[in-house]
Every structure is written in structure tokens, then in C-alpha cells.
Amino acid sequence: MLLTITYEGENTQDIGYLLHKNPYRAQKFTLSSGDAYVFYPEVTDTRTTAALLLDINPIDLARGKLGSAEGGLFDYVNDRPYVASSFLSTAIARIYGTAMTGRCDKRQALADSPLHLTACIHMLPCKNDALAEELFAPLGYTVKMERTVLSERFPWGDSPYVDLTVSGTVKLSELLNHLYVLIPVFDRQKHYFISEAEIDKLLSHGEGWLAGHPAKNKIAYRYFLFKKSYARKVIDRLMEDDAAEEVTETEQTEPSEHHTPLNTQRLEAVKDAVLASGATSVIDMGCGECKLTRMLLTEQQIRKITACDVSVHELEKAKSRLHYDTMQPTLRNKLTLMQASLTYRDKRFEGYDCACIVEVIEHIEPMRLHAFAQIVFGCAAPHTVILTTPNAEYNVHYEFLPEGKLRHSDHRFEWSRAQFHAWAKTICDTYGYSVVHSEIGDTDTEHGAPTQMGVFTKCG
Numbered sequence: 299m300l301l302t303i304t305y306e307g308e309n310t311q312d313i314g315y316l317l318h319k320n321p322y323r324a325q326k327f328t329l330s331s332g333d334a335y336v337f338y339p340e341v342t343d344t345r346t347t348a349a350l351l352l353d354i355n356p357i358d359l360a361r362g363k364l365g366s367a368e369g370g371l372f373d374y375v376n377d378r379p380y381v382a383s384s385f386l387s388t389a390i391a392r393i394y395g396t397a398m399t400g401r402c403d404k405r406q407a408l409a410d411s412p413l414h415l416t417a418c419i420h421m422l423p424c425k426n427d428a429l430a431e432e433l434f435a436p437l438g439y440t441v442k443m444e445r446t447v448l449s450e451r452f453p454w455g456d457s458p459y460v461d462l463t464v465s466g467t468v469k470l471s472e473l474l475n476h477l478y479v480l481i482p483v484f485d486r487q488k489h490y491f492i493s494e495a496e497i498d499k500l501l502s503h504g505e506g507w508l509a510g511h512p513a514k515n516k517i518a519y520r521y522f523l524f525k526k527s528y529a530r531k532v533i534d535r536l537m538e539d540d541a542a543e544e545v546t547e548t549e550q551t552e553p554s555e556h557h558t559p560l561n562t563q564r565l566e567a568v569k570d571a572v573l574a575s576g577a578t579s580v581i582d583m584g585c586g587e588c589k590l591t592r593m594l595l596t597e598q599q600i601r602k603i604t605a606c607d608v609s610v611h612e613l614e615k616a617k618s619r620l621h622y623d624t625m626q627p628t629l630r631n632k633l634t635l636m637q638a639s640l641t642y643r644d645k646r647f648e649g650y651d652c653a654c655i656v657e658v659i660e661h662i663e664p665m666r667l668h669a670f671a672q673i674v675f676g677c678a679a680p681h682t683v684i685l686t687t688p689n690a691e692y693n694v695h696y697e698f699l700p701e702g703k704l705r706h707s708d709h710r711f712e713w714s715r716a717q718f719h720a721w722a723k724t725i726c727d728t729y730g731y732s733v734v735h736s737e738i739g740d741t742d743t744e745h746g747a748p749t750q751m752g753v754f755t756k757c758g
Contacts, residue, residue, distance in 0.1 A: 299352040299386045300420040302339075303473070307414055310346035314338075315405040316470045317348055317397050327393055330700060334389050352389045354380075381459055382422040383485040387478050395707030398478065398503070400471035400611045403639065410610045415473050416465035423484050424460045432513050433480050439464040469611065475503045483520045495696055496522070497531055506615060509536040560739045561589075564749050567738045568654055568684050569593050571753050572600075575682040577652035581606065583640055583674070584658030588616035595620075595629055604634040604650070613637060641669045647678035655685045657749075660709045667721075675729035675754070683731070683754040686738065688712045691745045715746055722752050730757045 305313040314321040317336075324337040332354035340347040391398065402409040424430055427443055434441050444461040448454040468476075479500060500521060501508070508514055514536060518529040568590060572580055578601045582591045585605035594600050607613050613635050617623075622630065638644050640655075641662065647653075653674060662670055674683060688705055690712035696705070704712050713721070715735075722733045731754040737747035 299354070299380065299382050299389075301350045301382070301386060301390070301477070302347050302418045302420075303350075303470075304340070304345065304347040304416040304418075305413055305470075306345050306416070308344065310344060311341055312405055312408055313346050313348060313413075313470070316402050316409050317394055318402075319348065319393075321346060321348070329389060329392060331385050331388065334393055336393060350386075350389060350393060352386055354385060380421060382419045382481055384482045386419075387481045390474060390478050390481075391707040394474055398471055398474045399708050400469065400609050401708075403608070406608065406610065409471065410469065412467045412469055414465075414467050415470060416463060417473060417477060418461060418463045419477070419481065420461050421459045422462045422481070423458060424462065425458045427460075429484070430460070430462055433483060433517065434464045434476070436512050437466070437476055437507060438468065439466040471611070472507070476507070478503050479508065479517070479521070483517050493696070494528065494531075497528055497535070500532060501535055560748055564656065564686055564738050564751075565590050565593055567736070567751060568656055568686065569597075571684045571751070572652050572654065572682075573597065575652055575684075575753075575755075577650075577682060578602065579650045580604070580652045580654060581647065581650040581678075581680070583647075583653055583655045584608075584661075585616060586612055588620055588635075590654060590656055591616070591633070592620055595633060600632070602632050602634075602650075604636060604646075606636045606638040606646075608637065608639045610637050640673060641666045643673055643677050647673065650678070650680045652682040652684065653678060653680045655683065657686055657688070659685060659687050660704075660706075660712055663710050671725055671729070675725055675731065679729070679756065681756045684751065685754070686749055686751045687718060689718075689737070689746050689748060689750045690714050692739075692748045694745060695742075695748075713750075715750055718750050718752065722754070725754065731755060732757055 303313075303317075311321050319325060319336045321338040321341045324335060327334040327336070329352075332352060335349075335351040335353070337349050337351070338347060339349055396402075397409075400409050422430075424443070427445075430443060431441050442463045442465075444463075445459075446457050448457050500518075504517075508517065511517065515529075515533055518532040518536075519526065522528040522532070572594060576599075578599060580594055580600055580603045582588070582594075582603065582605040585591055585607050588605050591603055591605040594603055605613075605616065607616070617635060620633075622633075622635075625633075636646060638646065640658070655674070659667070659670065688709070691714050693703075693705065693712070719735060722735070725731060726733055733755075734753045736751050736753070738749040738751055739747040741747040
């Protein structure tokens with residue numbers, strides 16, 4: 299399986315920074331499905347191409363190790379190791395996971411900029427040429443397909459596979475997320491077990507574009523080909539998100555009878571901890587979409603709130619979601635949005651009663667945790683720090699997650715409860731804090747809850 303991405307413009311070698319892969323060195327990655335290789339067949343100042351080649355062992359596939367489902371002769375005679383499929387989507391998330399988030403400390407401005415990009419997906423199963431146009435054209439791409447004749451000697455007709463090329467001016471992170479979602483839409487057989495957690499994965503990678511796509515229903519139903527109930531839930535969630543965008547800060551929504559999503563439970567727990575601390579000024583560090591900021595903004599106790607993130611792109615989306623331009627003046631006057639990194643000292647972090655760091659620390663390289671701790675607890679030093687992170691012990695409950703794998707492709711680590719407690723104790727001993735631990739979400743006696751929270755309070 300082969301995917302190439304070409305950047306045309308000026309200083310195009312900088313795509314190596316965005317992909318976090320050196321253009322002058324080929325790299326090999328071992329995946330559960332086989333080996334992946336990243337190399338650059340073309341590197342010039344004006345045009346650079348990055349190639350992702352996935353080599354699946356057909357013997358492993360035949361022996362049923364990688365999701366072969368039909369049995370019999372199909373296990374030995376099939377196209378699975380060779381055509382673009384869910385295997386390629388998984389490889390994109392694994393190899394280009396950081397690029398998909400839009401984060402790039404060394405070239406953040408470039409990561410936030412639309413670039414002239416061309417992606418070529420080789421050997422994509424696509425019998426209907428109109429399908430590719432229907433899926434990619436609404437996203438602003440020019441679509442081209444090259445289909446070959448199966449045989450010049452026999453009247454077998456055209457190949458059911460195409461080399462699909464899509465080109466447009468788009469951010470690299472957007473292109474990668476589009477490919478991640480849409481490649482499996484052409485694939486009629488996933489190579490892994492599909493659980494309900496796949497719904498959140500699809501919505502996460504489809505955020506910002508899937509809800510407005512004219513073929514979103516078709517995308518959902520083909521993505522969950524044999525799980526129609528999951529497809530219906532995706533469509534319902536997309537409709538709910540659209541409706542939520544129309545709700546202002548002062549409007550109320552009807553209570554849901556469904557199980558409260560984990561993220562909602564997490565944000566509610568953090569909000570309650572903020573209010574319980576007595577804080578009147580809060581900084582939401584690594585704010586992302588500003589969901590927590592939005593919840594705190596309407597609390598009368600909070601007089602000042604700042605939301606910061608390393609990604610300008612995320613802040614732009616957050617500003618739109620907050621309806622900043624039409625926000626009530628009383629709310630807008632107490633809100634500040636700013637771009638900043640949590641591993642570099644910044645005077646703007648200082649002077650807040652409370653800092654909230656929600657599902658952020660696990661995205662930081664372990665070697666930079668010391669700098670993170672120094673910035674937050676040593677330099678900013680708010681009276682209260684509220685920090686949440688996944689509980690690795692709970693991962694056994696996610697059927698889709700192979701043993702030893704992390705919940706998200708951009709996670710650098712995930713701590714057990716003992717590891718989090720040990721790190722928190724070091725923080726308290728070093729910077730003069732005390733900490734209270736709690737758990738968020740469904741809990742079992744052996745593995746705890748999916749999320750763990752620490753509320754750090756400055757001593758003295």
C-alpha cells in the first residue's frame with residue numbers, strides 16, 4: 299500500500315517538520331499489521347514528496363492474525379495485503395499522528411497555513427468513479443483517477459482499483475484527517491474489531507468538516523458497513539453538534555436521558571473543583587476547543603479566564619465555537635485567548651488563582667515533563683492546579699485497543715494510578731503543594747476509572 303503527499307511552493311522541505319519525519323533519512327516502523335516505511339522520493343526547494351509504504355505479511359493475514367473474516371480459500375487468495383484499506387488508515391494515524399493534530403513547535407505557523415498539497419492513494423478499491431468525486435470534491439479538492447485495464451489479452455474489463463489523486467490548498471493536518479476517515483469508506487472490510495468507541499474516533503477526526511459534508515450519511519454508513527446502529531449514532535451526534543452551535547451562553551438545553559459521555563463527566567468534575575477552590579481567575583492550559591472555558595465563562599464566581607493552546611488553528615476554531623464576535627460584552631471582557639506552549643516560561647501564565655490542565659500532560663514528551671512542571675508549579679505557581687489524565691489500567695476495557703497500545707495516536711505515555719500518584723508526590727515535595735486524588739467515569743474495583751484527577755493546592 300502506498301500513499302504519497304506532495305507539497306509545492308517555497309522551502310517545501312519544511313514538510314518534514316510538519317510530518318515529524320526527516321526528508322533526508324528513510325525510516326522504518328513496525329506495526330501490528332506489518333512494516334511501514336517513510337521516505338522522500340523527491341526533495342527540492344519547490345516540490346517535495348513524502349511516501350508512506352505499508353508492507354503487510356500475507357502469511358500473517360492468511361493465518362487469521364490480522365482480521366481475515368471469511369475463512370477458506372479467501373484467507374489465501376485476496377487483495378488485502380496490497381490495496382489501500384483500513385490498514386493504511388491505521389498506519390496514517392500511527393506514523394503521522396502528531397501531524398494530524400496540527401502541532402509543530404518548530405514550524406507552527408506553517409502547520410496553521412493552507413498549503414498546496416497533492417495526495418495520491420495507490421490501488422484504492424473504487425468501482426464507481428463518482429464516489430471519489432462525491433467524497434473529496436466538497437472538501438475543495440480537485441479529483442483525478444487513473445484506472446487500468448486488467449488484461450490486454452482477455453476481455454476482463456477495467457480494474458476495480460484506481461490510483462486516486464486529490465489536490466488542493468489545505469492544511470496538512472486537515473488533509474491527513476480527511477484521508478484517515480475517507481479511505482475506509484472505500485474499504486468493505488475493516489481489519490480490526492469495531493466497537494462503539496470507533497464512533498468517537500470517527501467524530502474526532504471528522505471534527506470541523508464531517509458535519510457539513512453533503513455525503514455525511516453515506517460516509518457514516520459505509521464507514522460502519524456492518525454496524526448500521528453505529529452509523530445512526532454518528533449521524534445523530536453530528537446533528538446534535540450542529541444544533542449546539544446555535545445555543546448561546548445563556549440558553550438552556552433539555553437534559554439527556556442517555557448515559558453522560560466521559561468527556562462531559564470530566565469537564566463537570568473539573569468545573570466543580572474550580573468552584574470549590576474559590577478561584578476567581580482561571581487559566582485553561584491546553585484549552586483545545588475551549589469546552590471547559592465555555593462552561594466556566596458563565597459562572598459568576600469567575601471574573602477572569604484565559605484559554606491558551608500551542609495551536610493557533612485550535613484557538614481559531616475555539617473562537618468560532620465560543621461565538622466570540624457576537625458574545626455578550628460582559629462575557630467577552632473577562633475572556634482572553636492566547637497562543638503559548640506549556641514547556642516554555644511565559645510571564646502571561648502568572649497571577650491566576652487556578653490552572654486547569656485537562657487531558658494535556660499525556661501529549662507531552664516524557665523528557666519535557668520536568669520543564670512542564672517547572673513552568674506550571676514553579677513559575678506560574680497558582681494557588682490551585684487541577685490536572686486530569688487517562689488511567690492506563692482502565693485500558694483493558696477498550697476492546698478495540700491492543701494490549702500495550704495507547705488510547706490516542708498522539709499520546710506520549712499513559713500512567714497507571716500508582717505512576718500518577720508517584721509523579722504528584724514528587725511535584726508536591728518539590729514545589730510545596732498538597733494533592734487530593736479522585737477518579738472520573740465508570741469505576742471497577744480492580745482497574746479504577748478511565749480518568750484520574752489530581753487537585754493540587756499550594757501550601758502556606
